[in-house]
Amino acid sequence: MRVTMLDGGHFTSAAGIWRRGEDMGRRVRYPVPAYLIEVGEERILVDTGLNPDAAADATRHYEGSEAIGYFELEQEEAIDRQVDLDSLTMVVLTHLHFDHAGGLALLPSTLPIVVQRREWKAGSDPEAIARNFFQPRDYEGVDDRVVLVDGDHDLLGDGSVELLLTPGHTPGHQSVRVGVGLIIGGDVTHFAVGLDDGRLPIFGDDLEVQLASAERLRGYRDGGVAVRPGHDPEVLVPGPVAVG
Ligand SMILES: [Zn+2]
Known part of the structure; x- marks a missing residue:
């Protein structure tokens, strides 16, 4: 079993948005990870990084979105240059x-x-779209190949990769457990220390629910599982990731 972190790009924005209590005047450049999981014949991509056109000109790509103005996007190369x-x-x-x-x-x-x-x-509910700053353009036209799961889910039927329902950041956020020693946490916490200090972003679908999800991942971590944070510049470096 092999896991590789890909470089999905970067966004730069105010530190205070992503960690409560931080300075709104200080800007931080955050990595955007995606992951390739290789297990048996399966090659599973977890998340897809920035859209290259959005990275080039976000306000044009997401025309009409005010929220996108809070981000400066960059991308050296899109994921199609990093994986077949x-x-x-x-x-x-x-x-x-x-x-x-x-x-x-x-x-x-x-x-x-x-x-x-x-x-x-939530992705097609106007109220949820507005509350979560979703950009429907990202996922339009793919309905016919969406596979929906409910709650925790044994992805390959052999226990090797498990989807964990970890909501709060968004209504149906999920994390991905790989083997017994690794969890790709997604954006349950943007920083590794967020599991301990609960200083989550200032926006989110449901903060209480998100804190409960962080508690759940903290339990795994305390049990010896490496939990990958969402956008922590100190932790997220592209390349091989130990599965444990
Ligand atoms: Zn994110």
């Missing part, structure tokens, strides 16, 4: 935010997309 997309067998989305779903447009048009049912429902 035709070799993938499925993509798992932790959630529908643009830094996770934006690269869907690059993927082969037959590739199954695994997402939590409640996240997918």
Whole structure:
């Protein structure tokens, strides 16, 4: 079993948005990870990074979105330059935010997309779209290949990769356990220390629910599992990731 972190790009924005109590005047450059999981014949992409057109000109790509103005996006190379997309067998989305779903447009048009049912429902609910700053452009036109799951889910049926429902950041956010020693946490906490200090971003679908999800991941971590944070510049470096 092999896990590789890919470079999905970067966004730069005010530190205070992503960690309560930080300075709103200080700007920080955050990595956007995506992951390739290789197990047996399966090659699973977890999240897709930024859309390259959005990275080039976000206000044009997401025309009409005010929220996108809070981000400066960059991308050295999109994920199609880092992995042979035709070799993938499925993509798992932790959630529908643009830094996770934006690269869907690059993927082969037959590739199954695994997402939590409640996240997918929120993605077409105008109120939830507004509250969660979703960009429907990222995931339009893919309904016919979306595979919906409900709650924790044994992805391959052999226990090797498990989807964990970890809502709060968005309505149907999920994390991905790989083997016994690794969890790709998604954006349950943007920083590794967020599992301990609970200083979450200032926005989110449901903060209490998100804190409960952080508590759940903290339990795994305290049991010896390495939990990958969402956008921690200190932790997230592209390359091989130990599965444990
Ligand atoms: Zn994110």
